Amino acid sequence: MQVGIDMGNLAGGDAAKLDIEELLATRLLVQGNSGSGKSHLLRRLLEQSAPWVQQVVIDPEGDFVTLSDKFGHVVVDGERTEAELSGIANRIRRNRVSCVLTLEGLDLEEQMRAAAAFLNGLFDADRDFWYPVLVVVDEAQMFAPSVGGDVSEDARKMSLGAMTNLMCRGRKRGLAGVIATQRLAKLAKNVAAEASNFLMGRTFLDIDMARAADLLGMDRRQAEMFRDLKRGNFVALGPALSRRPLPIVIGAVETSARSSSPKLMPLPDAPQDVEDLIFTPDPEEFARPLTAVRRPTPAPRPTTDILAELSRSTPAIMQPAPSEPRVPVVELSEEEREERLMAVMSEILDDPQSAYRTDAVLYQDFLVRARMRRLPGAPISLSDFRRRTAIARSGVDATMAASDAWATVLSLSNGVSDDLQGVFLMMAKAALGAEPCPSDARIARAYGTHSARRARRLLGYFEEQGLIVVHTDFTGKRIVAFPDLQAETTPGSAEAPDGDDAKIAAE
Ligand SMILES: Nc1ncnc2c1ncn2[C@@H]1O[C@H](COP(=O)(O)OP(=O)(O)O)[C@@H](O)[C@H]1O
Ligand SMILES: [Mg+2]
Numbered sequence: 001m002q003v004g005i006d007m008g009n010l011a012g013g014d015a016a017k018l019d020i021e022e023l024l025a026t027r028l029l030v031q032g033n034s035g036s037g038k039s040h041l042l043r044r045l046l047e048q049s050a051p052w053v054q055q056v057v058i059d060p061e062g063d064f065v066t067l068s069d070k071f072g073h074v075v076v077d078g079e080r081t082e083a084e085l086s087g088i089a090n091r092i093r094r095n096r097v098s099c100v101l102t103l104e105g106l107d108l109e110e111q112m113r114a115a116a117a118f119l120n121g122l123f124d125a126d127r128d129f130w131y132p133v134l135v136v137v138d139e140a141q142m143f144a145p146s147v148g149g150d151v152s153e154d155a156r157k158m159s160l161g162a163m164t165n166l167m168c169r170g171r172k173r174g175l176a177g178v179i180a181t182q183r184l185a186k187l188a189k190n191v192a193a194e195a196s197n198f199l200m201g202r203t204f205l206d207i208d209m210a211r212a213a214d215l216l217g218m219d220r221r222q223a224e225m226f227r228d229l230k231r232g233n234f235v236a237l238g239p240a241l242s243r244r245p246l247p248i249v250i251g252a253v254e255t256s257a258r259s260s261s262p263k264l265m266p267l268p269d270a271p272q273d274v275e276d277l278i279f280t281p282d283p284e285e286f287a288r289p290l291t292a293v294r295r296p297t298p299a300p301r302p303t304t305d306i307l308a309e310l311s312r313s314t315p316a317i318m319q320p321a322p323s324e325p326r327v328p329v330v331e332l333s334e335e336e337r338e339e340r341l342m343a344v345m346s347e348i349l350d351d352p353q354s355a356y357r358t359d360a361v362l363y364q365d366f367l368v369r370a371r372m373r374r375l376p377g378a379p380i381s382l383s384d385f386r387r388r389t390a391i392a393r394s395g396v397d398a399t400m401a402a403s404d405a406w407a408t409v410l411s412l413s414n415g416v417s418d419d420l421q422g423v424f425l426m427m428a429k430a431a432l433g434a435e436p437c438p439s440d441a442r443i444a445r446a447y448g449t450h451s452a453r454r455a456r457r458l459l460g461y462f463e464e465q466g467l468i469v470v471h472t473d474f475t476g477k478r479i480v481a482f483p484d485l486q487a488e489t490t491p492g493s494a495e496a497p498d499g500d501d502a503k504i505a506a507e
Contacts, residue, residue: 008251027194040490043064137178267371
């Protein structure tokens with residue numbers, strides 16, 4: 001029986017087909033940086049093929065448990081003994097039920113051991129039950145890492161062994177591996193090499209691109225096409241997909257990813273009677289048994305103090321503490337609020353290490369500081385925070401910020417993804433101010449990395465997007481021109497050290 005499931009669309013609008021029977025024999029590898037749409041792709045594949053084939057999902061984040069409502073997958077929690085897990089896996093094969101093994105909440109080593117026990121249980125099923133099963137492993141580099149280090153050697157061997165069995169020796173037993181990874185270079189080579197079908201999504205790093213090119217038998221220049229793929233866009237190749245590299249757009253899904261990570265939520269406006277709310281106990285509280293009252297542990301005191309105190313009539317320790325002064329609620333004008341906000345932002349950004357922290361971490365810090373300073377009103381959102389951070393870091397002054405040219409810069413920056421804003425604005429500011437072109441090290445810092453190579457690649461990326469033109473003067477110094485701004489930096493040495501480098505290295 002030949003079943004072609006519909007994965008989405010080709011460039012012309014035709015359906016992109018995946019031959020399930022062929023897939024069972026030839027396995028699939030999905031590769032793409034985080035956020036490229038791999039889990040979405042796996043979900044599309046699982047949903048479309050659910051009526052046709054038994055499925056097992058090894059799910060590190062507990063994302064796929066939502067398949068159970070619509071498609072009846074049994075959810076197996078990975079927090080069990082290895083013997084239990086392999087027993088369940090065995091019965092899964094015998095009864096031909098689809099399932100999701102969720103490893104959410106386990107630490108990495110436990111996840112590896114649980115996945116290994118489960119996969120081995122599937123693998124060791126009796127010959128009578130070697131029916132075909134799609135075995136989907138998301139974030140496969142966790143289970144088949146190319147190098148050791150993070151976990152015990154024992155756990156690594158066990159997990160890698162199970163993944164190798166799945167990909168190299170599973171076929172005869174009906175197991176068809178479908179594995180997804182963010183980084184090909186982090187996935188054990190023998191595991192990747194056994195897949196004959198590929199779906200390649202956005203890939204940023206040269207080393208992953210080179211590995212992808214090798215696997216697909218492309219030359220490395222051709223593999224450059226993976227660099228600029230958008231979310232949900234993949235290049236398909238292999239006997240179950242297409243004989244030639246074929247760009248496809250993955251279609252919609254019916255179930256939703258259950259996001260297990262906490263999302264930032266703006267705080268509600270503080271109610272007027274906040275003190276009342278907090279300090280008035282609910283009637284039921286009096287009915288509840290008192291739990292142990294926590295007292296602060298007193299600091300050790302010198303014996304002489306204690307003796308002196310005992311000789312006084314009322315020990316100082318028993319005297320009531322002076323009540324804390326109430327903080328009055330402040331009314332701020334829009335400008336005052338903005339001023340305080342900027343003060344908090346610069347406190348955070350003045351720390352040289354802040355360049356190497358993620359925006360989410362900085363934002364948390366910002367929220368806390370803003371509350372400590374009693375900034376009234378709703379706090380700014382994460383994306384607004386990111387944008388302000390990028391602008392603040394670019395070092396633009398008030399005059400330039402008010403100029404038409406800067407407005408153009410900001411509108412151009414809308415086409416640049418969040419993580420590249422900082423670099424883009426810094427370069428644009430240098431061009432508008434006719435300053436020397438920032439060095440690789442400076443660009444790297446603006447991107448939050450120490451890698452100069454990465455910095456150069458960012459410029460290459462902007463150039464491909466048509467945002468900048470990079471050229472050199474006769475002494476080899478670099479100039480970056482912005483055609484839309486009719487402006488360019490003055491020549492700057494690409495190799496010059498970053499101003500703060502010495503300081504950062506010393507920390
Ligand atoms: N083809 C697509 N169509 C619509 N939304 C998509 C598509 N691919 C990914 N997304 C959305 O993009 C986000 C990131 O996708 P995800 O599959 O989680 O990426 P990855 O697993 O590669 O990190 C998710 O919110 C997902 O719903
Ligand atoms: Mg994912």
